[in-house]
Amino acid sequence: MLEMRGIVKEFPGVRALDHVDLLVRAGEAHCLLGQNGAGKSTLIKILAGVHRPDEGTITFNGADYRPSSPLHALRAGFATIYQELDLVDGLSVAENILLGHEPARLGFSLRGRANAVARQVLARLGHPEIRPTTEVGRLSPAAKQIVSMARALSHEAKLIVMDEPSAALAHDEVANLFRIIRELTAQGVAVIYISHRLEEIREIGDRVTVLKDGRTVEVGLPARDTPTDRLVSLMTGRTVEYLFPPRASRPPGQEILRVEDLTGPGVSFSVREGEIVGLAGLVGSGRTEILEAVYGARRAAGRVYLHGRQVRPGEPHTMVRRGLGLAPEERKAQALLLDQSVTANITLGSLPGFARLGWLDRAREAEEARRLADLLAIRPPDPERPIKTLSGGNQQKAVLARWLVGNRRLLLLDEPTRGVDVGARAELYAVIRRLADQGIGVLLVSSEVPEVLGLSDRVLVMREGALIHQADAAELDEHAVLDMIMQGSLTP
Amino acid sequence: TSNEPAATANSPAPAPAATATGGNDQPGTKVVIGFSAPAADHGWIAAIAKNAEATAKQYPDIEFKPVEPTNDINAQISAVESLIQAKVNALVLLPNDGQQLNQVALAATAAGIPVINLDRIFPDKLAYRTWIGGDNYGMGVAAGHYIGKKLKDKGVSNPVIVEIQGIATLPLTQDRSKGFEDALKTYGFSVTAKQDAQFTVETGNEVATSLLQAHKKIDAMWNHDDDQGVGVLAAIKESGRNEFFMVGGAGSANAMREIQAGSSVLEATVTYSPTMASSAIKLARLVAQGKGMTDLVETQVPQSITLASETITKENVEKYLPLGFES
Amino acid sequence: MTSPDLKKAAPSGLLGRTGLTGLGQARHLGLVAALVLLAAVGLVTRPDTFATTSNLVSILSLAATIGVITVGMTFVIIGGGIDLSVGAIMALASVWATTLATQEFGPFVMVLCALLVGTGAGLVNGLLISYGRLVPFIATLAMLVAARGLAQRMSDRKTQLVQAENTALVELSTTRWLGIPLLVFIFALVVALGWVVLNRTTFGRRTYAVGGNPEAARLAGINVRRHTMLLYALSGLCCGIAAVLIMARTTTGSSTHGDLYELDAIAAVIIGGTLLTGGRGTIIGSILGLLIFTLITNLFILNGLNTSDQLIAKGLIIVVAVLLQRRNLKERTL
């Protein structure tokens, strides 16, 4: 049904796609795999009419297809869920879903009809509780992701492209998403699905195309039968062994952080030197709120103690001076200076460390950035590039790198591996563990339960703003945790 | 300046000396006089507002009602409308632009309020009871004659004459330039270059700086306005040029002091005195009280009064200095 | 994500359906409070004149010209742009419509001429910005100087009177209906139309998208460039209408009309809660903002303060008015 051949796309200084082929059949769920920066998003943006290819041909249902604009692509039957959330905060949910193809008569929008359509699509996605009239800017990231999906579904598309739709979703939501994908493929709609979670690909995918450094290394592998090792080695060019680094052998040291009744009664716990504490829970269960409250980025009830002394988290800058660092959840809105270089983004959190009397030592800055770019395998490995030209996963690595500079005592990591590929993930885990071994405390939020269990020493389970369980990670397994976080919270 | 007995009634206007010679200054019926003028962002206009207020204060029978000065036509119309609503007994109006406020002045007249038109004239004679103002054309003529005569006496042929205007879109600027041009023509001269400034020190300075670059040798310069003249003189001093002489305009105290000191290129200035505002208030009072001007034979205040523009030089500056306005 | 959580985030309220909820209302409340406060000052200081019909009518007449421009400006700013050329375009339209050549054809053609000139100049802005890719600030600044220059040339820097045979035009300002001059009705009509277009048509809703997230709008299949162009044309049209009103009020066309209107209009829009970064804002807010400014001026007129004190007081009042509608740092922009 869709055939892309020999696609080449160059950005200034980077050949993002180098003769890529992709074949998609009607009614299949076709997965795209590849490391961060492999060119997945670029490829699907070509399909969506955002970028124009420098070379190559595309045929769709036998006819030549050359999208000149997103509008053209939508009309041709291609709908896309983009990796970066692209919604308009000032408009309502329904207006966002139907943006560009609003039901209208003589230019007057028919809001009743629009709300009805939106309600219907949201219901189909299993979220009747998102009201079509709510302003999108007030929704949580997860709800925004749902709205993005609803927008793609609202088109009568023949092919739907999903670029890491699950990155912002928790377990139960992913199941919902897969139900929809199955419905679509059953109706003959093709789906191109991009994700860094191999188990998802195994579950939903029919066939897999693997990209590496802008080239196709394998086309149309059967998704269910190809061994994981094989996929990983195709992507990374090597084998990734044991995913999670071994836990510390020595017991954790002195207490760094203690909170009491933070954000709500009963939310009390502590983090010690050399300890990684994981927060498990569904999206919206209040984990981000805890991190932000500790960091002084959000006013909240409760008490915070650092090294045994009570502090008033004022503003983030006071907490940073006390040795804390937060890698926030939404990298584009909360972490990145898109126009600046990777270096400037990395050193932003520790500028005084690179300066004497306010005067920057830029050589040292560049050196440190280069070291971290190597350590985290940021690609392209040139820290002077503007960060906005990096792929999503590589930007995420730069966000983490910011707090690997200087002497932090406690790191607050909110979904640190969002959008990071398998290979790089293993390296990140190793880096985090190494930090802990050096005596730093880590408070980690992740929506991927295996990640929380595998990386943490201790796990806190959250549900609807309450801390419902604390235990050593070794004492828990995935099922037990899932049971706890989902209990009673599934929509009837 | 307006305290010439021929022009107004019987008292020198700016100084608060109410030396009444006739019976006109005797308290009469109480009158409310509305006053509206452009925003006082300029020394001359500021002097207008101040003179008006000072004069009104001299008379216990005047209730002075100024409204917000503004440079926005639309707002000035509103301001005048509010005075009409307030049913003042007489209006003294210095419009931003006579044509544009003509309609509202007509409305005032129709409402039975006599309008004393100050300086910038309404095109429609029905719009005002009396006009009093300076002679912009005459000012240009005075400056032109001074420069023309002096150059002629020196025997300069083809002189470079530079003119620095005020705000170009004001009719008064165009009148001044016209008078200047016409007067120079009688000597066979013409203006070599002219540029407009904004009546401010700073713009005068900027324009003069560039003009001095454009013309390496200048014979004479006329600057329309002594306010901006401060900046013009600073630019001339900075450049160290002194091969030419300069004539100012309006007659500020500062310009007169320069002329008196004789240390700069400024040799003369032609007057356009803000004392006219004082006279206008007096006229408004007389009109509202139904009086005439006791020095004249007429039983009523005349319909129009034009002030003469005089030339102040080192010889006569002594006499004018007390009347100069502090810009 | 569970349904209770989402519900927490979901707002409710009167304006829930316009997409500008909670916040929007609070903002307008602040503006209304400021207006009420100013009105109270008026009532106390000038009990005799302030609350008279004729004074209120005169406030509205004063607000009308710049009010029409403010409506267009609101669209442009919500759409992520800015228009510095509004006053100059109005001046050019008024001059063009009052040339003797145009006046020959009677008042109807004069109005048409003003509207066309306004829209045309706006269209040039729009083309420069959307297809020429100039930043709006620069493109409209260039239009500002060029349009004023052209207006000066056309009029030879003279004020052009509306001829006696075309007094029908002037009657917009002098004829009253229910005691209110026609031009106030025109103002009201433009505001109402602006509100309808912004809130009830796809054009209006897309304006929020184009200003709030142009990239997202483009990805959603909106022709962002054409839309941007139309926004400036719309603003130009509003300037044309304003030119008609100013001709009616002053009986003239002049290259000096509308000097610094751009600042007043932008200030009104921003005080009304529209962000200079685009994507948010309301017509009502802008008009309330404008009325605050007009009311301040009116109070000063009535109380005859001297200019310097006025300016100082105006500065303080602006600060207080806005403190009444304090906004949080996240939304901070220009």
Added chain:
Amino acid sequence: MTSPDLKKAAPSGLLGRTGLTGLGQARHLGLVAALVLLAAVGLVTRPDTFATTSNLVSILSLAATIGVITVGMTFVIIGGGIDLSVGAIMALASVWATTLATQEFGPFVMVLCALLVGTGAGLVNGLLISYGRLVPFIATLAMLVAARGLAQRMSDRKTQLVQAENTALVELSTTRWLGIPLLVFIFALVVALGWVVLNRTTFGRRTYAVGGNPEAARLAGINVRRHTMLLYALSGLCCGIAAVLIMARTTTGSSTHGDLYELDAIAAVIIGGTLLTGGRGTIIGSILGLLIFTLITNLFILNGLNTSDQLIAKGLIIVVAVLLQRRNLKERTL
């Protein structure tokens, strides 16, 4: 992606390391091209006067006052704000420094007074914006009107001359060193200092961060409010320096000084490639932008064009100058 590819993208050159690479340079090339073009016009039309030292010096002297203000404005705009009050603050500082009471203490105290008044007014702006949470447009607009009002009150609307005993101040403009007036050196010094602070210090780096993404800057541990406040104080300080220069040039302090400087300064900054949304921009660009404006005016006066034609031509030249440095739609903002 291979390493040779990367090298291509890696910038070299003066600005290479600031993170504003390639693009930044290309932008400046456009501005330089526009300047060269204008200079060529000057050479052709007025071969006798244009390229003389004294004309070039006079262009720089004219640019100096507003140039100093432009440096401060560049900081504020990169930091995500805007400052409409620059001209008014300069006027206030010049008036305050030339009151008879101040002048008694001699030129040194006058300079100090101007700098303090400027910084103080800027600080008030900063406090209103960062702690009072007013949008910068409104806060500085309020400062504009209030500062002008105060300047008018202080000076009683009169132009205040620098007294004879304080001519040391005026000598900044009349004394020359290597044929160049001291005030041009002051201008150059301020530009150089501004460049260093913006490109080589943590303060400068933070300015980009605060303007580019205030939330990210806050979460990275930057005290965004304090920084914002300091930016406006810095802009105020620049206005104070500008006040000293204008006093030296015009030998006066006056409430009319610096009228509409805000527009000129903002236009120069934006033509220089700084985005009104903040986070990007260079001092060099702003100064080049300013020189373009100054050069245009100089050329017009040398050639004796009348104002109307000047305005029309100015509009066209701005458009052409910016088309020379066309920018793509994605970067479009204000």
